[in-house]
Amino acid sequence: MRKIIIAIDGYSACGKSTTARAVAQELNYRYIDSGAMYRAVTLYFLDHHVALTNPKEVDRALQQIKVSFVVNSKGSSETFLNGINVEKEIRKMRISENVSQVSTIRAVRVAMVEQQRRMGKDRGVVMDGRDIGTVVFPEAELKVFVTAEILVRAFRRQKELLERDDLVDIDSIIENLQQRDSIDSNRAESPLRKAEDATGIDTTHITIDEQVDEVIRLALTKMIRPPK
Ligand code: CDP
Numbered sequence: 574m575r576k577i578i579i580a581i582d583g584y585s586a587c588g589k590s591t592t593a594r595a596v597a598q599e600l601n602y603r604y605i606d607s608g609a610m611y612r613a614v615t616l617y618f619l620d621h622h623v624a625l626t627n628p629k630e631v632d633r634a635l636q637q638i639k640v641s642f643v644v645n646s647k648g649s650s651e652t653f654l655n656g657i658n659v660e661k662e663i664r665k666m667r668i669s670e671n672v673s674q675v676s677t678i679r680a681v682r683v684a685m686v687e688q689q690r691r692m693g694k695d696r697g698v699v700m701d702g703r704d705i706g707t708v709v710f711p712e713a714e715l716k717v718f719v720t721a722e723i724l725v726r727a728f729r730r731q732k733e734l735l736e737r738d739d740l741v742d743i744d745s746i747i748e749n750l751q752q753r754d755s756i757d758s759n760r761a762e763s764p765l766r767k768a769e770d771a772t773g774i775d776t777t778h779i780t781i782d783e784q785v786d787e788v789i790r791l792a793l794t795k796m797i798r799p800p801k
């Protein structure tokens with residue numbers, strides 16, 4: 574079977590990452606969380622007080638940033654910023670509240686997209702994000718676009734945060750998701766949109782296992798080489 578690229582895009586907290594991670598594990602593919610890269614950049618910018626409106630400062634900061642992923646002993650991928658494990662830190666609300674603004678900056682996107690393409694060059698990857706099927710890998714063999722109702726998304730995100738000992742009230746989560754949806758969909762650079770050839774999956778009423786099975790089923794149809 575040939576190795577393919579699986580691009581999973583969609584709105585915040587629709588279950589993209591959970592699905593992508595499980596699909597990658599099942600197919601023995603590499604999972605790349607592109608959102609974690611934008612979150613790591615945001616963490617660096619906040620901690621170093623980088624002025625987002627100053628292109629020189631942004632460029633200088635980007636040259637200092639190296640984001641990488643390391644698979645831990647439990648088999649899940651963790652995000653490292655300049656060699657430090659930031660997996661927990663980048664999921665906090667202070668990052669969620671700033672990441673979409675940082676992600677509108679062209680120089681940030683250029684730097685991240687270059688790294689993402691490098692990570693996917695040998696194929697055999699599942700990458701999730703907002704612009705994977707439209708910009709990063711427009712030639713991806715399988716593109717999936719995930720949606721879900723806002724309340725379901727908010728409760729899922731609240732549960733995830735709680736599992737990290739972070740109690741956030743539901744109204745703040747809804748507000749953050751809606752604000753990010755709006756910035757992500759309306760920005761000039763690589764806005765969030767469904768690629769024409771993407772398969773839509775509404776995850777409101779289905780379980781993670783059902784989402785995973787559906788993506789695997791779609792992937793297998795693409796992995797079987799067409800006859801010569
Ligand atoms: O996990 P969640 O759905 O909250 O979002 P994420 O995948 O961690 O992405 C965080 C933010 O990064 C998004 O709201 C976007 O602003 C930005 N992002 C992006 O611009 N392009 C991507 N390919 C991935 C994320």
